[in-house]
Amino acid sequence: MATKSICLYFQVHQPTRLRLYRFFDIGKDSHYYDDFANRTILRRVAQKCYLPMNRLMLELIDKNKGKFKIAYSISGSALEQFQRFCPEVIASFKALADTGKVEFLAETYYHSLASLANESEFRVQVEKHAAKIEELFGVKPTAFRNTELIYSNGIGEMVYDMGYKTMLTEGARHIMGWQSPNYVYTGETQPKLKLLLRNYTLSDDIAFRFVQNKVTAEQYVGWMKENAKEGDIVNLFMDYETFGEHQGAESGIFEFMKALPAAVLKDGTFNFVTPSEATKKYKAVSDIAVEDPISWADEERDLTAWLGNELQNEAFKKVYAMTEKLSIVNDPELWDDFGHLQESDHFYYMCTKFFSDGEVHKYFNPYDTPYEAFINYMNVISDFQIRLDEKRAALDVKATVAEELGAKKRKKK
């Protein structure tokens, strides 16, 4: 009987890329998205990754008779694109959900940084996402993962307050120190919130170093055993697009995944658990203090990929400064655009860390330079602001008219 566990969780996200939006368009054309690029990319990734990988996961779950389990977090932005451009992906995730061996995690609907900006917006997005998951897959998420595994004590408190008792984050070296990510921890200021920490060494061995590692499933089980000599659980968290997209099929990554469950089960050291099962099964060994937010990105494992220069900070400030006015106007179309404009990817494109992680940034970036990303985004925001202001002004006019009418009526009486 295996006493240790592996928790496999895959992140599924596609940004709603903006079209080339020149300042000439401001106030004239309020369609912001590059539908062609979004459709093309989504269909390509669906063919290369989502569909074949979902098929493989379903096959492995069937074959291992309930012993192979996985978890997904699928952003609302990605789900919307599946529905629009490739509905069969939704169907294949539904089939996975129906096995009962797959856990779907909660996150912000728009894969946003709302947790860092505005608590009520954060809550709204988390609820919106949970509702969408339930609608599509018939399950209610019980564990939470924030955008890019961003976590801090404060965020943990908000998450627990929303009813989630399990949260996933990064086993960042500067936070963990000598402690191993292979245990369950709790929040420092919210001890009832259980934390699962990503084992970045083993996760990145697949996500980033698969080709250079040339590792077989059996060898990888050996690495996990070595790494988890101390500890209860190995948390392998990675982008789903690792399989077939970042690492092409020719790399042998599908064969590796196909062989992994059998290799793990045959060895007998580990079994598979989903995040919510993991925090039930294992006792927390300690709390983890995280005052400044951490994430799973770049060497720094902090927020600098999204909020690391004044361009990003300015754009971030500008977009969230509109929240109050939006609530007053409460227009569904504006809410929808506001949501998509919050996707963390837009800020990631403005990153000016040219050197250390520049290559990774370039790979995920439709813009040649951070300047272009910023200008394009701000042009869109400028148009959005005009629409918002117009609607707000219209409300005032309506109120005035109503007031005048009321006054007239009263006079007549």
Add this chain to the structure above:
Amino acid sequence: MRVLMFGWEFPPHIAGGLGTACEGIVKGLAHNGVETLFVMPSASGDEDQSATTIINASDVAVDTMAETVDEFLDKVKFIHIGSNMVPYADPEEFGKLVEEEKKRQVKDFSISYGQKFKFSGKYGANLMEEVARYAMVGGTIAMQRKDEFDVIHAHDWLTYYAGIAAKELTGKPLVIHVHATSFDRGSVDNIDTRVYAIEKRGMEIADRVVTVSDLTRNIVISRYGIDPAKVVTVHNAVDFSGRENLQVERGVKEPVVTFLGRITYQKGPEYFIEAAAKVLKRTKNVRFVMAGSGDMMNRAIRHAARLGISDRFHFTGFLRGADVQKMFALSDVYIMPSISEPFGISPLEAMRTGVPSIISKQSGAAEVLKYAFKIDFWDVDAMADDIHALLSYPALADFSARMGYDEVNALKWNGATAKLKKVYESVVK
């Protein structure tokens, strides 16, 4: 390492950017422990000689270069004083003409033998003659100082003949430095073929060709057919030491977008005007300035008038000295939409003044400036968008100004000349 360097001008008396670059290079080389003898056609005596020894070609009599005039002409057979074109000639007649030409050259040369030649050192009508005479004097200097240098370095086509003469007579390796090519001076089908011939000759005979950008390197390889293996890019730098940024009082309250340079086809002035019109359609809260003069200036003025933007689009005419600094200090955005620019030092000046710069991808400077905005010269929409963004989004202007300032301060001749030193070492046996 000791270098015999041929230039055309040297500060303080300069007409273009070449002299400034040469000063930066000799100073940078001195820093890297390389001694230079800097030959120029007409020195005034007030040049800063702290980093180099200046040799005034006008002071040197042609006398000690070779045993005989014939031998010299044999070695430096390409030099023609006064270029005679013979469009139609049968082989026999051609042979006769060549003989006559040779005799004429010997005669011509004999006259100059033992004499000094007073160079103008300018870019005047008898430029070709000066170039040829410079080669003769250059050869003389090289022979006189044969033991004082290891390598010859010639800057731009005006000095290539001098460099070649020095190489042929002393057998020492030649490095030529391409600051610009004929293709940066005229459009592709309208280049000066005599200059092109001199450039090509220089590049072929040189042991190494140094270009100021990869853009220029590609031109040297593709348009002059030079072996890529011997063409090396050493990006320009700029010396800002001792420079204080001017404090100026602004006359207009609107932000100013500036173009500063020769108003010629190569600099892309028309694209700037078109972009300005696009921005002005959107906002009136901006002014555009085209500073400089050139053969397209009148056309540019008519262009702006035709677009109905003359009230917001201003021409200053040619600016000199402190006025250039002042113009930068008055600017909020600098733009260099050049169609072809071997390097382009002006955006560095602008960024040093804290002015965000938009430059064309068709400029060598675009290869080194990370924090400049880069657009295709023809993409007036992108140009207009960048201008608008810099005026509308303060965070962008602040960020690019701050990062750009740090960036250009880090572009030092010391680094560029260290690379140059490696080039010398690769050819000196």
